[in-house]
Amino acid sequence: MAGTRDFGVWAPGAQQVDLVVGTGGDAQRYAMRRSGSPRSGWWTAPVEGAGHGTRYGFSLDGGDVRPDPRSGWQPEGVHATSAIVDPAVFGWTDDGWAGRDVRGAVFYELHVGTFTPEGTFAAAAAKLDHLVELGVEVVEVLPVSAWDGPWNWGYDGVAPYAVQHEYGGPEGFAAFVDACHGRGLAVALDCVYNHLGPSGNYLAEFGPYFTDKHDTPWGAAVNLDDTGSEEVRRWICDNALRWFRDFHVDALRLDAVHALVDDSPTHVLAQLADEVAALSREVGRPLSLVAESDLNDAAMVTPTAEGGFGMTAQWDDDVHHALHALLTGERQGYYADFGSPEVLKTTFEEAFFHAERFSSFRGEVWGKRVDRARVPGTAFLGYLQTHDQVGNRAVGERIGHLLGEARLAAGAALYLLGPFTPMIFMGEEWNASTPWQFFTSFPDPELGQAVSRGRRAEFGEHGWSAEDVPDPQDPATRERSVLRWDEPGQEPHARVLEWYRTLTRLRREVPELRSDDLREVRVDTAGGALVLHRGRHRVVVSLGGGDDVAVGGDPVEVLAAFPAEPAPELRAGGVRFAGEGVAVVRVA
Numbered sequence: 001m002a003g004t005r006d007f008g009v010w011a012p013g014a015q016q017v018d019l020v021v022g023t024g025g026d027a028q029r030y031a032m033r034r035s036g037s038p039r040s041g042w043w044t045a046p047v048e049g050a051g052h053g054t055r056y057g058f059s060l061d062g063g064d065v066r067p068d069p070r071s072g073w074q075p076e077g078v079h080a081t082s083a084i085v086d087p088a089v090f091g092w093t094d095d096g097w098a099g100r101d102v103r104g105a106v107f108y109e110l111h112v113g114t115f116t117p118e119g120t121f122a123a124a125a126a127k128l129d130h131l132v133e134l135g136v137e138v139v140e141v142l143p144v145s146a147w148d149g150p151w152n153w154g155y156d157g158v159a160p161y162a163v164q165h166e167y168g169g170p171e172g173f174a175a176f177v178d179a180c181h182g183r184g185l186a187v188a189l190d191c192v193y194n195h196l197g198p199s200g201n202y203l204a205e206f207g208p209y210f211t212d213k214h215d216t217p218w219g220a221a222v223n224l225d226d227t228g229s230e231e232v233r234r235w236i237c238d239n240a241l242r243w244f245r246d247f248h249v250d251a252l253r254l255d256a257v258h259a260l261v262d263d264s265p266t267h268v269l270a271q272l273a274d275e276v277a278a279l280s281r282e283v284g285r286p287l288s289l290v291a292e293s294d295l296n297d298a299a300m301v302t303p304t305a306e307g308g309f310g311m312t313a314q315w316d317d318d319v320h321h322a323l324h325a326l327l328t329g330e331r332q333g334y335y336a337d338f339g340s341p342e343v344l345k346t347t348f349e350e351a352f353f354h355a356e357r358f359s360s361f362r363g364e365v366w367g368k369r370v371d372r373a374r375v376p377g378t379a380f381l382g383y384l385q386t387h388d389q390v391g392n393r394a395v396g397e398r399i400g401h402l403l404g405e406a407r408l409a410a411g412a413a414l415y416l417l418g419p420f421t422p423m424i425f426m427g428e429e430w431n432a433s434t435p436w437q438f439f440t441s442f443p444d445p446e447l448g449q450a451v452s453r454g455r456r457a458e459f460g461e462h463g464w465s466a467e468d469v470p471d472p473q474d475p476a477t478r479e480r481s482v483l484r485w486d487e488p489g490q491e492p493h494a495r496v497l498e499w500y501r502t503l504t505r506l507r508r509e510v511p512e513l514r515s516d517d518l519r520e521v522r523v524d525t526a527g528g529a530l531v532l533h534r535g536r537h538r539v540v541v542s543l544g545g546g547d548d549v550a551v552g553g554d555p556v557e558v559l560a561a562f563p564a565e566p567a568p569e570l571r572a573g574g575v576r577f578a579g580e581g582v583a584v585v586r587v588a
Contacts (some may be wrong), residue, residue: 005050007032008056009068010231012041018059019045021079029059039231041207052086058206066202067159069209069235072164073170074146074574078200082162085463088247090174094248099285101280102186102251102513103313103378105137106416106504107423112141112167113151114436114481120175121168128183130488134429134497139180140188140253142387144173148199149441149476153391154190155255156440160239170247177248188251188290189243193236194222194566196261199442207231211416213228213473214261224262233268244279244287251312252290257300258293269300273310288312290381296352296367301379313421318381319356320389322347323340323414324399327407327543334361341525348418348523348532351380370519377419379516384411385425388437394459394469396481396550398428401414405431405492406580407500409562410541411447413582414532417513417539419521427483429500430493437470439478448473502560506584510559512537513584522554538585540568542577552573553587560584 007019009032017029033045050056052380055075057065065081067074072085095428116123131139143154154164158162163170177187195218196203203209208228214221223232231494243249262268273289280287291311292301296318302308318338325331325339337343337360338353347353349372359366385399408431416422427434438455440450452473458465472479487493507513512535522533528544531551537559538551548571555570561583568583569576575583 004046004048006046007050007056007338008035008038008042008044009070009206010039010041010227010235011043011058011060013207014043014060015326017043018060018062019047019056020059020065020081021047021054021056023049026107032058035199039234041228041231050084052089053086054084057081059582060205060328063205066205069203069206070161070238071146071159072161073165074159075165075169076164078146078148078158081373085170087174090178090246091169092178092248094178097181097248097285099250100186101286102138102188102288102290102421103376104421104516105186106135106507107138107140107188107381108134108136108381108419109140109423109425110142111153111387111426111436112144113154114478115483116485117482119151119167119482121172125176125179127485128179128185131185132183132500134424135508136185136424138186138188138251139253140423141176141190143190143192143255145192146200146507147197149443151439151441151475152197153387153438153440155192157192158200158202159199160191160193160196161242174247181248181454187248187249188288189247190253190254190255190318191243193239193254194256195219197446199444209235216257216259216261217344221261224260224268224523225264229264232503233271236268237272240272240289241275241279244276245283248504249502250286251290251508254293254311255292256294257291257309257311258295263585267309268365269309269311270304272317273304277310290314292331296354298351298368298370298375298379298483301375313381314379316351316382316420318347318352319380319415319418319420320384320386322353323384323411324389327411328399328402330402336360341523341530344414344530345440345523345525348414349518349521351375351377351420351518370518375518377516377518377521378421380420380454381423382415382418382420383423383425384408384415385428386423387425390425390436391438394462396435396470398425398432398435400428400431401435404580405496406563406582408496408544410543410580410582411541413503413562413584414530415559416500416536417507417534417584419516419518422507424500430488430497432483432487432493434481434484436481437477438472438474439470439474441475441478441482442473499560499562503515503584506559510537510558524550526550535588538587540575540583540585542579542581545579548574548576551568551585551587555585556588558583559586 072081145157146159302311532539
């Protein structure tokens, strides 16, 4: 039975704040008082009998009732009242879960709304055995923080503490994490702290959550270093700690941290890193932070004690670009400097290609060199595709739609057996036929039309006809993006799936294929061939036909090959391919 609950909200500029508990004619209004607790600008009110699921909101200076800026649940949508979340109702069974350091683990990027036709946590949990058999170790869930409408990528969230109701709400997410832990899978949650979506964002009514001091691609920046920023930073850090503590999440993926502009003496990322480290010691299990950053600077993964930002790992788009441009031949936009075997060699050996080198896309010298003696390769996530790199194409083609199977297999072998922390994008493992397109479901017709027009205009500037660009607001766009679970058991998908399973098994069983010492990484290039050296093992790629590829030693065993027939031939000092293909070999 619920006892007394202390409600609180930060609203430093308000003259009057009322707490409204309940809905409709049963709603009760309570005058809140300035308490100065936990910090200046807070208002509080105690209420008897408010337990899990109780609806509530706040009225500022007699205005409309608004949801809580720290709302954990919006059952009727982001414009309606909030609902109390009591973590005590979560039925945890993961007491034996010891957690895991995510560096070097096989990640799997999963979007709940398109992973299954149902688009729920419960339906996704029913597919976890597939991920275990694939060799996945960390399930990275795209953002679940509540947005306006049933379907969205998740990057238009406006309630960072809330879990999207259509997915299953907070109880559904807790059950999903518990199910993952029961199968030995860690969970990473994608969090967006650099901006909020366009519909349902009421934060500015409560206080200075945003500032004009800095600009971002999404408008006013989140206030990290202006008046009132202490509370906004607390709002971010408390949010992150809550996912770890209340939802037993193992890692957070932090979206576009280069857009968290902060001129404070201590950057908010460093503050967050130190607080997460303290919580890790308290709960006795590893807790990780994985940053998406385009700065190409290992300061991101340098400990805070050494002046860095303290992230556990960071995404490395240069790995993607090097693989994508080489395998597909595309050179537009940010692929302009990529595409040659030599660029891929540099990227795999040095972690970044744009590291104190000129970036033609950015028009300036970019990035910093990585000290390979101090920074392991597993501090960087490498991948062949991601939600961004697929969904931000005009029609959402996966890389497997642009390539033959042999090239897809070669790209997979290079990053899954390379020195980085590998990440698979959902469906990649069986070369899914379904695209993954940009979709939204904003109920406001004017906003929906604006999003649709904007998307089509953006690609119209690049030569696409409007009718060829999927309408984000059309429900069919989301439906086209849902994985088809009949495919993994059918050819040619089953053949690709078996290849991915083989690669993750080799990664587990052969220590040299997990080595993250960048000083020991070597890539040889010759013509249409690449050889990735991993101790006594080689990942040998032929992008031509009839090639004898020198491997820097006498090969004695083929551990895996794609295609399996015709099999590559072991020659003195090399491997012969009949056509395009890839082989993992051991040398004497």
